[in-house]
Amino acid sequence: MEAGSVPRAAGAMRAMASLPGHTGAVRITVRVRPGSARPGVGGRHDGALVVRVSARAVDGRATEAALDAIAAAFGVRRRAVTLIAGATSRTKIVDVAGADPAGLDRLLSL
Numbered sequence: 001m002e003a004g005s006v007p008r009a010a011g012a013m014r015a016m017a018s019l020p021g022h023t024g025a026v027r028i029t030v031r032v033r034p035g036s037a038r039p040g041v042g043g044r045h046d047g048a049l050v051v052r053v054s055a056r057a058v059d060g061r062a063t064e065a066a067l068d069a070i071a072a073a074f075g076v077r078r079r080a081v082t083l084i085a086g087a088t089s090r091t092k093i094v095d096v097a098g099a100d101p102a103g104l105d106r107l108l109s110l
């Protein structure tokens with residue numbers, strides 16, 4: 001591993017604000033639970049942040065609802081949340097620009 005590099009672990013969530021040249025985004029792994037009777041963001045599933053949405057997993061509706069919920073949970077605009085991987089999977093990787101890493105810790109502990 002190179003000096004100054006960040007180790008990658010499966011399901012790891014890391015704050016990218018400390019990376020050289022990065023603009024203060026947080027990269028997180030999320031686990032989407034579509035069709036939930038109680039939508040919300042919080043908790044942990046195999047190291048990933050749990051996002052419960054009422055939308056069904058049809059035509060990307062659950063993914064869009066999850067990205068909206070993540071933006072609301074971090075208090076940022078929807079355009080600050082970028083899907084990196086997992087468009088058709090329940091496990092997704094997203095970047096949240098302008099998010100506070102402490103907010104991620106708070107959501108994981110719910």
